[in-house]
Amino acid sequence: MTDFPFAVVAFDLDGTLADTAPDLTSALNHALGQLGRPPIAAEEVRHMVGHGARALLRKGLAATGDVSEDLIEQGFPIFLEYYEAHIADHTRPFEGLEAALDQLAARGVKLAVCTNKLEGLSRELIDTLGWNHRFVSLVGGDTLPVRKPDPAPLFEAIARAGGGRAAFVGDSITDTDTARAAGIPCVAVTFGFSDRPANQLGADALIDHFDDLIPALERLGG
Numbered sequence: 001m002t003d004f005p006f007a008v009v010a011f012d013l014d015g016t017l018a019d020t021a022p023d024l025t026s027a028l029n030h031a032l033g034q035l036g037r038p039p040i041a042a043e044e045v046r047h048m049v050g051h052g053a054r055a056l057l058r059k060g061l062a063a064t065g066d067v068s069e070d071l072i073e074q075g076f077p078i079f080l081e082y083y084e085a086h087i088a089d090h091t092r093p094f095e096g097l098e099a100a101l102d103q104l105a106a107r108g109v110k111l112a113v114c115t116n117k118l119e120g121l122s123r124e125l126i127d128t129l130g131w132n133h134r135f136v137s138l139v140g141g142d143t144l145p146v147r148k149p150d151p152a153p154l155f156e157a158i159a160r161a162g163g164g165r166a167a168f169v170g171d172s173i174t175d176t177d178t179a180r181a182a183g184i185p186c187v188a189v190t191f192g193f194s195d196r197p198a199n200q201l202g203a204d205a206l207i208d209h210f211d212d213l214i215p216a217l218e219r220l221g222g
């Protein structure tokens with residue numbers, strides 16, 4: 001184990017650890033189709049992700065017509081059932097991620113996940129991708145009564161990983177707002193699902209590839 005400035009590094013899931021957009025798009029379009037709505041392109045769906053499955057369905061309905069709570073309640077179980085059955089058909093880790101996680105673990109860093117994805121779906125995805133040994137804690141969108149950008153889920157994920165000085169890695173304004181509210185340094189990836197240019201997220205550092213993650217964290221922790 002070598003010296004490293006952070007004891008815990010927490011990660012967002014969708015758009016940060018993995019490109020989940022193809023499978024989320026398929027599930028959303030399946031639900032929309034059952035509700036008589038047209039499909040949405042994957043590139044559009046990428047900018048809708050980040051606030052949880054129900055919010056994604058709400059945005060999908062808004063993009064294709066009227067929205068009502070009845071429609072959301074009707075479509076939500078359809079979305080969940082399909083997504084759970086196809087959770088990693090086309091989902092893939094972002095390039096360089098697993099090597100970066102290996103390097104952090106080799107330095108004694110504890111790894112956590114803090115996501116607005118439902119905890120059960122998050123665990124299933126992480127297991128399917130073979131990552132259950134990598135992350136020592138996971139806090140999902142329904143683990144606590146609040147979700148990101150409230151800082152409580154991030155604090156909880158860090159505490160469950162053993163606590164100590166921490167950094168957060170995400171891809172959206174939700175993530176950078178969460179880190180700022182928690183007073184924790186934030187690295188934003190430029191290749192995720194953000195609804196705005198990465199340089200407008202207010203992150204402490206930006207990375208274009210996971211090869212850049214450890215140098216960025218070392219600079220932030222210096």
